[in-house]
Amino acid sequence: MNHCPFHYSDYRCTRRDLIDRFIDAFPLALITSYVEGRYHSSHIPLLRNPDGTLYGHVDRRNPQFEAGAGFDAHIVFVGPSSYIPPEAYRHRQLPTWNYLAVHLDARVEVIDSGPEVLTILQRTAEQLAHCGSTFQVEEEDPRVVANLPHILGLTITPSSIEGRFKLSQDKRSEDSASALDWLLDKRRDDLRDLLELLKDFTAPSSVTP
Numbered sequence: 001m002n003h004c005p006f007h008y009s010d011y012r013c014t015r016r017d018l019i020d021r022f023i024d025a026f027p028l029a030l031i032t033s034y035v036e037g038r039y040h041s042s043h044i045p046l047l048r049n050p051d052g053t054l055y056g057h058v059d060r061r062n063p064q065f066e067a068g069a070g071f072d073a074h075i076v077f078v079g080p081s082s083y084i085p086p087e088a089y090r091h092r093q094l095p096t097w098n099y100l101a102v103h104l105d106a107r108v109e110v111i112d113s114g115p116e117v118l119t120i121l122q123r124t125a126e127q128l129a130h131c132g133s134t135f136q137v138e139e140e141d142p143r144v145v146a147n148l149p150h151i152l153g154l155t156i157t158p159s160s161i162e163g164r165f166k167l168s169q170d171k172r173s174e175d176s177a178s179a180l181d182w183l184l185d186k187r188r189d190d191l192r193d194l195l196e197l198l199k200d201f202t203a204p205s206s207v208t209p
Contacts, residue, residue: 006103006164013163016052022102022163023048026079027128029056031108033064033073040064046075046156047127054106054156057120065152067112075156077102080183084168088182089175098168098183104161111153118144120153 006012013019029046032039042064046054058065079100086093111117121137121144129135137144168179 006162008164008166010169011164011166013165014161015163016161019102019161019163020048022079022100022165023054023077026077026100028077030076030078031064031073032075033071033108035064035071044154045124045128046077046154047124052158054154054158055120055123056154056156057117057124057151058154060150060152062152065108065110065154067110067152070107070109073106073108073156075104075106075158082183082186084179084182088179089171090178091172091175093171093175096166096168098166098179099164100167101164102161103164104158106156106158109155109157111155113153114148117151117153118148121148121151 023046027045027047029044030041031044032041034040040063042058042062044056044058046056048054060067081097081099083095084098085095111120118137118139125133125135125137139145167183168176171179
């Protein structure tokens with residue numbers, strides 16, 4: 001797979017310590033692959049192993065993932081983003097859009113082994129416990145027993161990886177700091193009505209057979 005480096009060199013980051021921290025903070029990945037003339041994309045949480053590989057799990061019904069098969073993919077982790085208006089800066093500036101993401105090319109191996117998938121589920125729950133949940137995956141749990149046959153595991157081995165962290169670094173230090181404040185403090189209550197509509201739209205009762 002040929003990797004194309006980010007065209008904004010000022011915002012391109014290759015420091016693995018920073019990239020690792022970013023993935024830990026924003027583990028939801030977009031996995032995109034191209035098979036038989038079609039693009040496939042899935043939103044899948046991926047977590048890091050100490051050796052730099054990643055792991056995750058998917059629904060067996062997902063057509064992008066075939067049991068026991070492997071494929072090359074482009075994977076993107078996306079963090080917060082925001083429109084930065086001129087009034088966000090200390091000095092007169094034009095508006096821009098700031099964002100954070102990590103892109104990687106990787107080999108995805110699909111695991112179809114119950115014990116291995118169970119271990120992935122257990123490790124996932126343990127690693128995400130910091131999100132405020134005490135849930136742990138127990139092998140004897142009837143829900144786990146019923147769902148395990150319908151889950152595939154993933155092992156991801158990156159071949160190239162880079163951060164794309166656009167945070168107004170090209171501005172004066174005080175303007176860059178104020179742009180970051182805007183990104184962090186901006187509240188989107190204006191989206192509540194839309195999100196309520198989307199929530200109702202996706203409710204089972206509104207799904208047309």
